[in-house]
Amino acid sequence: MTDAIKIDVWSDIACPWCYIGKRNLQSGLEAASADPDAPQVEVVFHSFELSPDTPVDFDGGEADYLSHHKGISPDQAQQMLDRVTGVAADAGLEYRFDLLKHTNTVKAHELLHFAKEQGRQPEMTERLMAAYFTEGRHLGQEDELVALAADAGLDADAAREALRSERFLPAVRADQAQAAAYGISGVPFFVIDGKYGVSGAQPADAFAQIVRQVWAEHRESPATV
Template sequence: MKVEIWSDVMCPWCYIGKRKFEKALEQFSQKDRIEVEWKSFQLNPDMKTDPSRSIVEYLADAKGFTIDHATQMLDNVTNVAAEVGLEYHMDKTVLANSFDSHRFIQFAKKNKLGDAAEEQLFHAYFTEGKNTADHATLIDLGTKIGLGASAIKDVLESNQFAEDVRKDIYEAQQVGVRGVPFFVLDRKYAVSGAQQPETFLGALQQSFQEWEKENPAPLVSLAEGDSCDIDGNC
């Protein structure tokens, strides 16, 4: 059964939601029959990459917050991240447009490394304070998960996978995504936000039960002996 997850690299709740969903999946008895697909979404497609500005300044300007209020918000999300084992350093976060990051993820998905790419990007952005719009950074992250440096360079220096990103964003509009993370299970059930593992587990169980009725597991042969086949051969 497929679980699609719309997310953006710059969304702190998406990394937290990833960890909570992973915890639920570990507890799910049929986890080997779950396919996870990461989908592209941009919270601010017009954002300009600007390493000179802090995330606090950006939030204050974009939302009309005071610096103190913006700092308090970031401290809160940092504490929540710590509860699921993530180490956020929001003071080091680099403001970066995420479009090329999403093209990088789409390339990784083609090579069955979508989840690994998401993990590398989240960690680079929130923990290491790296510029995830920088091509050299993306090449370095890609080689860590087994992608070829020259292949990543070719993708980033072209327009490859741009249409895949736009398609995901269009799909998000069609299924009603208004914020991320957004989890869609078997295109029937949706879970919005970084919910608790128990919520994810319940959604997995309910959606899988319905999916399994239409997709029964194949029988596994435990032993074979002498027999006759349908053509009369014995």
């Protein structure tokens, strides 16, 4: 029996390149799954806050945030948003920065850990990113997060309790500490089998190639049970 490849993904739901990277990873894994000896892969998402000092209710649009955060002009910020919107479209995503509500993401990360405990992390990750980048939902608000949790197949009352109790906040901080230990300073960042690091929203073909390569390594030295 050969162990599955484990892919640990550090990301922030407010990171536009993270959603693109997630979609490209998904497409790459789907391509590799058609192989006669298809790789077995487990994907786990981990928390990374790009801007932990962001208020829940940010006053301004995404271009305003970028201009302030990166110290660039509003025109330069808009050019960055236009570029990432184009790349997102190539990945099949329709970003709506005109609707986006910039916010603090720590509660969304807590919800992701709750979803992981319930076996629904992939669905929750997709739902949060879609809500943030394509629907203009306010992911800093408890009611919105609870509604999205229900969309992802989670119990709404249990999700609300998890958020109010902050019992998953230590798990968020542990992810962030692990990212620091790995030297991760930007996301998305993919750690494959605990030994290969891949930075950035790579093309789908690149993800397919690396999982095939790592799967071949697994087959050469299969686990014993």
